[in-house]
Amino acid sequence: MELIYEKSQAGRRAGRVPSYDLPVPEVPAALARTSPPRLPELAENEIVRHFTSLADRNFGIDTGFYPLGSCTMKYNPRVNERVVALPGFANLHPHQEDDGAQGALELMWELQEILSEVAGLPAVTLQPAAGSQGELTGLMLMRAYFADRGEGEQRDTIITADTAHGTNPASVTMAGYKLEKVATTERGNLDLDDLRAKVNERTAGLMLTNPSTVGLFDEGIAEVADIFHENGALLYYDGANLNAVVGRSRPGDMGFDIVHYNLHKTFSQPHGGGGPGGGPVAVRADLEPFLPSPQVVRDGDVFRLDRDRPKSIGRVRGFAGPFGVFVRSYAYMRAYGPDLQAMSETAVLNANYLLAELKDDYEVAYDRLCMHEFVLSARALKKEYGVTALDIAKRLMDYGVHPPTIYFPLVVPEALMIEPTETEPKERLDAFISVMKTIAREAAENPELLKGAPHSRPVRRLDEVKAAKEPIVKHAFAERVPTGA
Numbered sequence: 001m002e003l004i005y006e007k008s009q010a011g012r013r014a015g016r017v018p019s020y021d022l023p024v025p026e027v028p029a030a031l032a033r034t035s036p037p038r039l040p041e042l043a044e045n046e047i048v049r050h051f052t053s054l055a056d057r058n059f060g061i062d063t064g065f066y067p068l069g070s071c072t073m074k075y076n077p078r079v080n081e082r083v084v085a086l087p088g089f090a091n092l093h094p095h096q097e098d099d100g101a102q103g104a105l106e107l108m109w110e111l112q113e114i115l116s117e118v119a120g121l122p123a124v125t126l127q128p129a130a131g132s133q134g135e136l137t138g139l140m141l142m143r144a145y146f147a148d149r150g151e152g153e154q155r156d157t158i159i160t161a162d163t164a165h166g167t168n169p170a171s172v173t174m175a176g177y178k179l180e181k182v183a184t185t186e187r188g189n190l191d192l193d194d195l196r197a198k199v200n201e202r203t204a205g206l207m208l209t210n211p212s213t214v215g216l217f218d219e220g221i222a223e224v225a226d227i228f229h230e231n232g233a234l235l236y237y238d239g240a241n242l243n244a245v246v247g248r249s250r251p252g253d254m255g256f257d258i259v260h261y262n263l264h265k266t267f268s269q270p271h272g273g274g275g276p277g278g279g280p281v282a283v284r285a286d287l288e289p290f291l292p293s294p295q296v297v298r299d300g301d302v303f304r305l306d307r308d309r310p311k312s313i314g315r316v317r318g319f320a321g322p323f324g325v326f327v328r329s330y331a332y333m334r335a336y337g338p339d340l341q342a343m344s345e346t347a348v349l350n351a352n353y354l355l356a357e358l359k360d361d362y363e364v365a366y367d368r369l370c371m372h373e374f375v376l377s378a379r380a381l382k383k384e385y386g387v388t389a390l391d392i393a394k395r396l397m398d399y400g401v402h403p404p405t406i407y408f409p410l411v412v413p414e415a416l417m418i419e420p421t422e423t424e425p426k427e428r429l430d431a432f433i434s435v436m437k438t439i440a441r442e443a444a445e446n447p448e449l450l451k452g453a454p455h456s457r458p459v460r461r462l463d464e465v466k467a468a469k470e471p472i473v474k475h476a477f478a479e480r481v482p483t484g485a
């Protein structure tokens, strides 16, 4: 800091650095201070302690087990951060001309190639910055496709499953489509009879995740695809659950026409709390002309951003997309190399191991092999001991485990949705199993203990409705620092 300052002073004296001394504008006398401001006077070490103690209260995947179903909170290897911090990537300016950003463009092009292979679809845009934005982009592609065929007015409805993630109906509505829901059978598959009754010439498409949000692979997917294609509609694959199938099965082969990926879930990247994410979209060949602009393309040995795309839906994200996310996901893929399917195989194995070990202690929502996640139900515990899914989630915090996703999907009462991911070692899974068994025992022997949990956290049970409706947002720093008085 000092050195730079001295250097610039010296430079300025030598006349090489322009001076930034601008005239100070007059503050009107009526607005000027008459006394100095009351700023807190604090020692630096007290400030450091304050922020360190706040940081210590954070929970992340680096702190402990984080089995948050549907969110795929996998560990982000440290090597990813080294790669993304390489000066050639980190110092690149977003307005850099293509010929000065060949390495970055090549990485993006290769990422498109790998993603295309993973989906089994030929064309990919990297632009969308989240799964939900990928959904909206995909639906806008559907709109452009049907408008181009003169069916834009006619096709006004998108069908989703009753287990769909909340972003699905939201995206459908934002894209201006009507929403229709299809039921799920006892086995967790789409109800084909209900589906046949609802698909017609007004249907633009299906939006589905497979495996579903209950962690099950739809056994009737080929037939589902036929029903939509026979009616001239398209199939959209919500790829947030792709972590279960990479290298083993491809949405394109299942019959899907448009796919989004959640780079931050499937291919590692610290995420949560609103960002950062990546939601690329892949499409079949006849949808390629509508993809957002610009597209990363390769001409011989040269890579460039192609902006000459007359049928494109336009830009959906600033510049070429969330570049740091691309680098981390690319690094994660390359670390697996040709063995990328081992990622999904381990994720599915880990989930089934937990399911097998826990199904005697907890009610299982669907008793069949799961994919990368599974859903337990606290319905029986609630009936017998008055213990709910929320109580179990709060008690897990006392044992240093992040609560799983609860009360979702809505079709399972008292749902606890658990996703261990492939990044956890067996010892950690065994520790979690033992904690879950202990909690099941506590529910029977001392339900009050669970209802009062968490007992060991800085904040206890919150009134979450009140906290959301009447948040008290204030800066409490000065009040917390001991004054010694």
Ligand SMILES: *Cc1c(COP(=O)(O)O)cnc(C)c1O
Pocket (backbone or CB within 6 Å): 070, 071, 130, 131, 132, 133, 165, 167, 168, 209, 213, 238, 240, 241, 262, 277, 279
């Ligand atoms: C996470 C998730 C989404 C939304 O992805 P974001 O990146 O959070 O916008 C959509 N569908 C499913 C099934 C998900 O799990």
